[in-house]
Amino acid sequence: MGKPDLGKIVLTVGDWSPDGWIAHLEHHVPREDVIFSDGMTPPAPEICEQVKYAVAWHTPDGFFSNFPNLKAILSTGAGVDHLVRRQDLAEDVAIIRVIDPDLTGRVTAWTVMNVIAHHRQALAYLDAQRRSEWKPLPQTSAPDVRVGIMGFGELGQSVAAVLDLLGYDLAGWARNPKPDTSIPVFAGLDEIDAFLARSDILICLLPLTEATREILNADLFAKLPQDGVTGGPFLINGGRGGHQNEDDLLKALQDGVLKGASIDVFHQEPLPCDHPLWTAPNILITPHTAGMSAPESLLGRMVENLIAYASGQTLDNLVDRQAGY
CATH class of the missing domain: 3.40.50.720 (NAD(P)-binding Rossmann-like Domain)
Structure with missing residues (x-):
């Protein structure tokens, strides 16, 4: 059985430089399926409709409402408090925590x-x-x-x-x-x-x-x-x-x-x-550097999580929105 179609993946990493994230994400999915956004300006509407998944850090309120077919978001940091209470995420959009050694x-x-x-x-x-x-x-x-x-x-x-x-x-x-x-x-x-x-x-x-x-x-x-x-x-x-x-x-x-x-x-x-x-x-x-995320370590596991989720598997690191983590 082949890998499921992940569609387009939107990548937005806040103030961090996107270069390393894009380069390492390309190791796991086709480059044409990686859509970078600065979080302020969404991609064109016809691209937004193809986005199924997001790899994201902090983004302005309303950003995710641009993606009508969004299925899941992976947080690039250990915390998910910036995601669980958002008003622009439908209840059926899964939030996946990063668990990375x-x-x-x-x-x-x-x-x-x-x-x-x-x-x-x-x-x-x-x-x-x-x-x-x-x-x-x-x-x-x-x-x-x-x-x-x-x-x-x-x-x-x-x-x-x-x-x-x-x-x-x-x-x-x-x-x-x-x-x-x-x-x-x-x-x-x-x-x-x-x-x-x-x-x-x-x-x-x-x-x-x-x-x-x-x-x-x-x-x-x-x-x-x-x-x-x-x-x-x-x-x-x-x-x-x-x-x-x-x-x-x-x-x-x-x-x-x-x-x-x-x-x-x-x-x-x-x-x-x-x-x-x-x-x-x-x-x-210290300037919020206790657990700085390294794309070369995180992204392989993130894509594995997306493939597992898209295949209908249950993940241990799905966020319970009611609990907040």
Whole structure:
């Protein structure tokens, strides 16, 4: 049996350069079937009618209404919150999450880097270096540092596996119970306070839903332990900017409720140059690069997903629009 006809595939990758995406997509489908759009200007109507699938990142509202025969969208990033609530997508248009070992590895590396940076006081040493000051600081052992991971899906479990090898005292938190895990996983709002109370370093890798929007707020920060071996709690957010209340985050850093933070995602991106978080104490800011997508790794799996979907197969990574991920 031959491969199903995928029709035209529209590719729109936001601010990223399309060159690598187009070149690698051509390895898997005929070049004439790849339709690039900057997301602002749709292709000609006769082309739009032939488009069955989209490989997409952020696009303006209304963009997808130009494609009357659209069957499915593949997100080029780990999150799908930018797709699930759109008004220009019919209910029968499938949204497919990307699950890619390279992307998972990148997010894992960024997260573990920041856990170690805060545990081993890297920002304090950088500050001392700027002053040419030789200042050894006390170091606690990894098993004494309690790390909490909010979100225990593909990314959270990958991070946990690496941190476990390093000896950290780990726990996870998820919406639903996770019985078959190597570390304790708290579940639901009934157990979140107990989870927070044992998190010296709190990692957020949650999907962004209405239930998790601005979950990182003053009330949550106040429930983190002030008496742990790290001398105060640290926050690492590699999830979504919408997870954090940025006013509360700034105040928590200024008041010492949070001893430090690593933040990769923000409500407004790029983060404005005059935003006060740039100069907040003990914060490491990265420009949404924790899990930058690599087309050479993603596109082969994306096309495999499209072929499977077009053949009527059920996919594990179809998005549940009601759940939001």
